[in-house]
Amino acid sequence: MNAAALGIVLSVVRYEERRLLSEMDGRGLSVHRLDPRAVSFAPEQIAQLPGMTVLNREISAQRALLMAETLEAFGAFPVNDAAASRICGSKWSTYLQLRQSGIPTPTTLLAQTPEAGLLAIEAIGYPAVVKPLGSSWGKRVSLITDRYAAEAVLEHCAELPSAAMRTAIVQEAVRPGSPDLRGIVVDGDFLGAIVRSGTDWRNNVARGAAVELLAPDDEVRRLCLEATAAVGARVASVDLVEGADGRRLVLEVNSRPEFRGFESATGVDVAARIVDLCAGGVLEEKESA
Incomplete structure (x- = not known):
């Protein structure tokens, strides 16, 4: 058994990582920090991994996935696992996962070329939203209101340096500018939800959105739990939008959620709940050793 049975993957320490590290330290947990910018998985690094529970808080989606896959290959237990990441x-x-699981989500089409993107936007109708395959904080997410804007955005995508960056999704715009909802789930437990109201049509706390507590809502709770289970995550935030008919739709599921706004609005100690999950894995491993 390793002296450090708990690890954390991170390169950038933000509010959430400070809270998590402080919680771990306050409990006297021995924590092995793994910075993807410095880890090459040399033999001496690999030797520390078998049996280790590792919380994955890497800010880069690509590095987070590579770390999760590699940790699993060498006998560690990343939270979340590689499949969910x-x-x-x-x-x-x-x-695709939400759709296959029967969870309501906005109409979404794939655009791997500008031509496909224009056809997708015309099929959905204006306004539509064009998003990259992977992004956070609303970056490179565009609200398309006419064909001129569509052509300009898709031409820009076509000039990006990699096929993954050039690929986009086209999504129906569900009441753009209206508040959206975010719920957080940890180990199958719904911690609550908040309402986010942005200063533009994007409701990201990182962009200055205001947050408030959502009153208990059985439908939001059910959708958050179902969406988290559908992607196989143990820790996740779920973003939802509400259509003009009042129907809730799941927009995104994030496996490395930011929770500063959530904690401030709800008073729920998300960091403690996540560390409960990770430390529980450590305790289970000790008992079985």
């Missing part, structure tokens, strides 16, 4: 790291993969 792979699905949540791609908005198209997330959409």
Whole structure:
């Protein structure tokens, strides 16, 4: 058994990582920090991994997935696992998983070329939203209101340096500018939900969106639990939008959620709940050793 049975993957320490590290330290947990920018998985590094529970908080989706896959290959237990990281790291993969699980989600089409993108936008109708396969904080997410804007955005996508970056999804715009909802689930437990109201049509807390507590809502709870289970995540945030008819739709599932706004609005100690999950894995391993 390793002296450090708990690990954390991170390269950038934000509010969430400070909270998690402080919680781990306050419990006297021995934590092995893995920075993807410095880990090459040399033999001496690999030797530390078997049996280790590792919380994956890497900010880069690509590095997070590579770390999860590698940790699993060498006998560690990443939270979330590689399968969930792979699905949540791609908005198209997330959409497919939600759709296959019967979870309501906005109409979404794939655009691997500008030509396909224009056809997708015309099929959905204006306004439509064009998103990259993977992004956070609303970056490179565009609200398309006419064909001129569509052509400009898709031409820009076509000039990006990799096939993955050039690929986009086209999604119906569900009441753009209206507040959306975010729920958080940890180990099958719904911790609550907040309402986010942005300063533009995107409701990202990182962009200055205001947050408030959502009153208990059975439908939101059910959709958050179902969406988290559909992608196979043990820790996740679920973003939802509400259509003009009042129907809730799951927009995204994030396997490495930010929770600063959530904690401030709800008073729920998300960091403690996540560490409960990870430390529980450590305790289970000790008991079985």
